[in-house]
Amino acid sequence: MLATVCARYGRGRTALMWGYVVGDKSTTEAEVTGRDEVVDREEEASGAGSAEAEPADVQEPARDPSDQAIDASGDPSARPRRRRSRARRVLLGALVLFAVGLFMVGGVVWWAVEHYTGNVDRISGVFPTQVPAAAQPAPSEGGQTFLLVGVDSRSELPTTGRDAKAPEWKYGAQRSDTMMLVHLPADHSGAYVVSLPRDAWVDIPGHGKAKLNAAFSWGGPPLLIDTVQRLTKVRVDHLAVIDWDGFKNLTDSLGGVDLVVDGASRHMNGTQALTYVRERHHLARGDFDRTHRQQYFLRTVLAKVMRPSTFTNPVKAGKVLDDLTAAVSVDDRLGDGDLRDLLWDNRNVRPGNMVFMNAPAKGTDMISGQSVVLLDAGAGADLWRSMRKDTVDDYLQSHDVDRLGATTS
Structure with a gap:
């Protein structure tokens, strides 16, 4: 057969x-x-x-x-069928090449993500230990909360980031001039950034009443996290720290930033921007206006980093990403996989759907010869509760909030 x-x-x-x-x-x-x-x-x-x-x-x-x-x-009428068959084969070949191209692009993107997340410096031992059970906050009911810290270091060498040459903390050598609690909701719809005034008069474990920024100076990240958690009863899931050297380098890698000051647009390099965010003595509301300046700068930087034109030039994009990931130090619980998940989950978040605000406060006072900020315990309790329950949007609709406007001077 x-x-x-x-x-x-x-x-x-x-x-x-x-x-x-x-x-x-x-x-x-x-x-x-x-x-x-x-x-x-x-x-x-x-x-x-x-x-x-x-x-x-x-x-x-x-x-x-x-x-x-x-x-x-x-009969020649049968020949168009052969041509159609060849056209299908050509189309199939083109689709195969297109698929291969996608895999290649995906490979490049994956390499870039792996490379830049691996650039980020990790700090060990940032979370407090030997804290009484009653002072330990329960995990939030949804989302994650980060504590962002900007450090005023007295060291002439970088203290944070991949190129750090000095310890990120040494007793009395650094102060946390910028502190922000950033809550990322479980639905990844945006972000809520709450500035904690550096001059807030709070209880610091083991030290009594003092300004909030003294916690970092006396005990580094663990004491600061412990202080913030006892104040808010919000679990700090992760920590990110940047010193002023990294701040200036990041600003310069972006080609500077354009900020509106007193109604006029001004272009600032890293050094000028640092002066802008640290100023408070000549501002009408002192520390409250300074925190809004810091929020305004952060929002402007994020908008510039996320701008499509930043990534049209591969060389420029590489430098920006390299400087960004090299300037910041994070806790060692935030692994490369966690960073990749964080970026992917919040890929649709833009500065336009981020809310910047100050922690509720009653005003200022002079205590022991120091100008301090008095926090509003009642309104603050509602805000911190909304963070724990992942309902910050509901809080915003029912409370008057000191929010960042479109611009700030």
């Missing part, structure tokens, strides 16, 4: 291939197909009633679609 099948299809195929190879234009595929049919009839006639005839349930192998599409009479 196998010999019969091979003979039936082999002779026609061989003649067709030979005709193309030797260049015999008179031997067309239609003619070969016709010869196949003649051979078929002769073999059927000779094999009728023979004991070697094929069983009725054995079917012929399926013929090539392009052969079936061509009429045995050589």
